[in-house]
Amino acid sequence: MAMIPTRRFGRTELPMPVLSLGGMRFQQSWSDLAADQITAASQANLRATLEKARAAGLHHIETARHYGSSERQLGWLLAELPDPQRILQTKVPPQADAQAFEAELARSFRRLGVERVDLLSIHGINLPEHLEHTLRPGGCLEVVRRWQGEGRIGHVGFSTHAxxxxxxxxxxxxxxDYINLHWYFIRQDNRPAIDLAQAHDMGVFVISPTDKGGHLHSPSQRLLDLCAPLHPIVFNDLFCLSAPGVHTISLGAAGPQDLDRHLEAVALLDQADALLPGVVEQLEQARHEALGADWLASWDRGLPDWSQAPGEINLPVLLWLHNLLEAWDLESFARARYGLLGQGGHWFPGANADGLDHTVSEQELLGALAASPWRERIPAVLRQLRDRLGGQTVSRLSSAD
Incomplete structure (x- = not known):
């Protein structure tokens, strides 16, 4: 098995593997289970995943305080599966009360059974107040700096859906020192943030490229055809890892078998310049044929922010989902994301289109779309989307990051 290459993780100077083992899917439960509720089968699956990851060179493991039983299960195995090159990361949300934040931080360390983590993320700087809670005098970052001074935390970063x-x-x-953020083929709007992170010599960690990158673990036949000769996971990994400024992408493994496609991508990394253009051309051609050049050039122009829209309908996200459905048939992803709108708080803000013609009239919507060149067409697009995807809600807890 070829070893995974590393990249300098910005000013942390850590040799970061280009694949990181994410801890959001290998846990037994999204509840922080008591120790006696963890099953032997779940631990055996995690052990096999960790052993395969270590053998391949995935020395970076990242989890979070609110990934259910992930920290506890991982903590039981870290000492049993030593790895001198291991880079351990967890994530703790910011809080207005720094003492409450520190209590959660301490709980993370207890669950992991460690005295030190190499990387700590402030988990979910999604709103201005989260940044203020972190940076203000006496805030969360002061706690982190004290723990750093005690040698308990290496470097601090933040994760974000902002x-x-x-x-x-x-x-x-x-x-x-580093950032965890969303950026992949179907969502490239955070590119300026990556450029700015580069300018600040920060490590850049791309979150959830397989799941939030389009449910590539269960791709539509259309997407499989358009990405040929590559699997969509392999294509997206190569796309992300070939981009300037990206150091690592997360591999959210539910079991050891989930490593395989990502390892295939790494084996092809030196051929990315030859492999990517043809697939990108196929995908872009399909998108233009499905949606038209005029729509693609201006669909997002003049849309109000969800906070200013009637019924808080998140028009930019909903029209983006429409585009993904029409171009590449990403129904599984679109259905999940549609269901999260209105259910996910600051992680997935705004509402879906279920309220149109009920709590929100077409006239109210048209009034909010005064600056859009597609004002007359958008209500029909939203109804079509609602008819195809609506009527279901999704819990954020199992879909964060």
Whole structure:
């Protein structure tokens, strides 16, 4: 098995493997289970996953305080499966009360059974107040700096689902050594944040490229055909890892078998320049044929922010989902994301289109779309989307990051 290459993780100077083992899917439960509720089968699956990852060179493991039983299960195995090159990361959400944040941080360390983590992320700087809670005098970052001074934390970063503007503001503070963010083929709007992170010599970790990158673990036949000769996972991994400024992407493995496609991508990394253009051309051609050049050039122009839209309908996200459905038939992903709108708090803000013609009239919507060149067409698009995807809700807890 070829070993996974590493990249300098920005100013942390850590040799970061280009694949990171994410801890969101290998846990037994999204509840923080008591020790006696963890099954032997679940631990055996995690052990096999960790052993395969270590053998391949996935020395970076990242989890989070609120990934259910992930920290506890992982903690039981870290000492049993030693890895001198291991880079351990967890994530703890910011809080207005720094003492409450520190209590959660301490709980993370207890669950993991460690005295030190190499990387700590402030988990979910999604709103301006999260950044303020982190940076203010006496805030969360002061706790982190004290723990760093005690040798318990190596480097501090942040994870985010925020607007590009807020992500850039957080980077510009220069308070963080690295960032966990979303960026992949179907969602490239955070590219300026990656460029700014590069300018600040920050490590860049791409979150959930397989799941949030389009449910590539269960691709449509159309997507399989358009990505040929590559599997969609392999294509997206190569796309992300070939981009300037990206150091590592997460591999959210439910079991050891989930490593295989990503390892296939790494084996092809030196051929990415030859392999990617043909697939990108096929995908772009399909998108233009399905949606038309005029729509693609201006669909997002003049759309209000969800907070300013009637019924808080998240028009930019909903029209983006429409585009993904029409171009590449990403129904599984679109259905999950549609269901999260209105259910996910600040992780997935705004509402879906279920309220149109009920709590929100067409006239109200048209009034909010005064600056859109597609004002007359968008209500029909939203109804079509609602008819195809609506009526179901999704719990955020199992879909964060």
């Amino acid at each position: 607007s590009l503007e807020l992500i850039q503001a957080a980077i510009a503070t220069d308070a963080f």
